Amino acid sequence: xxxxxxxxxxxxxxxxxxxxYRPATSFPVLxxxxxxxxxxxxxxxxxxxxxxxxxxxLIYAIITNKILFYGLFxxxxxxxxxxxxxxxxxxxxxxxxxxxxxSVINGATLSVIFLAYTMESIGMVFFITxxxxxxxxxxxxxxxxxxxxxxxxxxxxLIGLIIASVVNMFMHxxxxxxxxxxxxxxxxxxxxxYDSQKIKQMLLTQDTADEGAQKLALLGALSLYLDFINLFLxxxxxxxxxx
Numbered sequence: 001x002x003x004x005x006x007x008x009x010x011x012x013x014x015x016x017x018x019x020x021y022r023p024a025t026s027f028p029v030l031x032x033x034x035x036x037x038x039x040x041x042x043x044x045x046x047x048x049x050x051x052x053x054x055x056x057x058l059i060y061a062i063i064t065n066k067i068l069f070y071g072l073f074x075x076x077x078x079x080x081x082x083x084x085x086x087x088x089x090x091x092x093x094x095x096x097x098x099x100x101x102x103s104v105i106n107g108a109t110l111s112v113i114f115l116a117y118t119m120e121s122i123g124m125v126f127f128i129t130x131x132x133x134x135x136x137x138x139x140x141x142x143x144x145x146x147x148x149x150x151x152x153x154x155x156x157x158l159i160g161l162i163i164a165s166v167v168n169m170f171m172h173x174x175x176x177x178x179x180x181x182x183x184x185x186x187x188x189x190x191x192x193x194y195d196s197q198k199i200k201q202m203l204l205t206q207d208t209a210d211e212g213a214q215k216l217a218l219l220g221a222l223s224l225y226l227d228f229i230n231l232f233l234x235x236x237x238x239x240x241x242x243x
Contacts, residue, residue: 130228
């Protein structure tokens with residue numbers, strides 16, 4: 001074996017080691033960012049919701065002004081759509097600011113729950129949601145079962161849930177609303193596990209924790225944040241004590 005062959009073998013070994021080593025070092029960093037961003041968004045949403053609910057002029061404007069109320073909902077949908085579809089063209093700083101803006105707007109719309117439910121039941125349901133979310137997230141992270149097919153079924157069920165919710169806005173059926181709430185809990189419990197697995201698999205493919213990989217982690221944080229919020233709201237409808 002001459003020197004050139006030896007040098008080639010060394011370079012190939014180094015390349016294989018680098019490819020296998022980088023995911024092991026970048027993956028924990030990216031996963032921490034997912035849950036750090038998600039936690040930050042939850043804190044911002046909670047503070048905003050409580051702040052708006054305890055400011056009479058703000059909560060009165062949201063409740064009485066339908067244009068403002070539905071405008072906030074439209075802004076939320078627009079931010080999620082834009083952030084998801086344009087993530088590759090956005091800078092990490094811009095994407096992060098949009099995520100924070102979404103958290104603030106969502107907090108403003110969620111402020112009405114403080115008028116409808118007691119503080120004790122809101123706190124109780126929040127901890128139940130956190131425990132349920134944590135368990136399902138761990139299951140999704142550690143399970144060896146491929147949840148892709150389940151994710152597809154849950155997505156179709158979510159579309160049906162949205163349609164049923166829209167229909168019930170006109171029917172005002174308390175029975176249908178309770179069914180929707182129970183189904184919503186099941187859907188978002190499943191989606192928490194599915195999204196956790198999907199995020200893990202996605203971030204394992206990233207060689208480094210560069211800006212592109214961090215933007216993927218940010219999208220993962222947004223997905224889990226939405227799972228948590230929706231799970232909390234459906235559980236609140238079932239377990240919450242109304243004022």
